[in-house]
Amino acid sequence: MFKYAAKTMVLVSLTTLLIVTGCSKETSSSDSSIGKQVNHEIIGIDPGAGLMKQTAQVLKDYDLKDWKLIEGSSAAMAAALDKAYKDKKPIIVTGWTPHWMFAKYELKYLNDPKGVFGKDEQIHTIVRNGFKKDALSAYTMLDRFEWKAEEMAVVMSDIVEGKKPEEAAAEWVKKNGTKVDNWVKDLTKEKGKKLKLAYVAWDSEIASTNVVKIVLEEKLGYKVEMLQVEAGPMWAGISDGSADAMVAAWLPTTHKDYFDKYAGKFEDLGANLNGTKLGLVVPKYMNVDSIEDLKTK
Structure with a gap:
């Protein structure tokens, strides 16, 4: 009887030890720094984007010496986010609004107490000098x-779900006749006149540029060519006249360098969308709320 009781006590002790050890490991894992959880990596987009420059500045201003900003593309960033989210794994990405990912996933921006990412931005329409004289109807419509x-999110979501960009844009134009009619009211058709629209391959700009293309072609008779380039060549193209217009200028922060560099070589028609936002984005299931929390303690 004593031997049985002794054996039972030993088994209970071992079981308790294993449970405690297991809990300790789990607690240790959950208490590990955010940096270790994501290998001190922030998943970025194309290296020419202003968002990448601002994020690099974030690493400096917040003294995130152990962190690395991974260059890629908006598509690669979205794919990495999708994979991590499905597996409920931690990830930090460079993000912006409007973007379809905020409709598909439960995400949050990390607080930026130093204000490195700046205030909310606008997306502006920019045209080459002389465009008004050469294509008045297109100029007025874009204005x-x-x-x-x-x-914009409706078009972006349709594209993500598998529709071709031009198809998603055409459906939106068809369903929003009143708004579109106001863009082209009393404008003369210029059938067959060629135009070139430059844009960067961000989901937001793919959506907006395709919508503008559909309206210019179907409502005003233009023949529109879309030029997909990076941010620098996009601004350069407008400035040297090799492109006519873009509806993809993020101001006053993201594209500030290009705006200043080519000042006087383009015409700014003002905002076509208000209320954009830039920053570092994480899934809501992550226990982190501020960029300051990323610093190794």
Whole structure:
């Protein structure tokens, strides 16, 4: 009887030890720094984007010496986020609004108490000098072009779900006849006249540029060519006249360097969308709320 009781006590002790050890390991794992959880990596987009420059500045201003900003593309960033989110794994990405990912996933921006990412931005329409004289109807339509983030999100979401960009844009134009009619009201058709629209391969700009293309072609008779380039060549193209217009200028922060560099070589028609935001984005299931929390303690 004593031997049995002794054996039972030993087994209970060992079991308790294993449970405690297991809990300790789990607690240790959950208490590990955010940096260790994500290998001190922030998943970025294309290296020419202003968002990448601002994020690099964030690493300096917040003294995140152990961190690395990974260059890639908006598509690669979205794919990495999708994979991590499905597996409920931690990840930090460079993000912006409007973007379809905020409709698909539960995400949050990390607080930026130093204000490195700046205030909310606008997306502006920029045209080459002399464009008004050469294509008055297109110029006027682009000057009138303005929509809301939630309207852009409809087109972006349709594209993500598998529709071709031109198809998603055409459907949006068809369903929003009143708004579109106001953009082209009393304008003369210029059938067959060629135009070139430059844009960067961000989901937001793919959506907006395709919508503008559909309106210019279907409502005003233009033949529009879309030029997909990076941010630098996009601004250079407008400035040297090799492109006519873009609806993809993020101001006053993201594209500030290009705006200043080519000042006087383009015309700014003002905002076509208000209320954009830039920053570091994480899934809501992550226990981190501020960029300051990323610093190794």
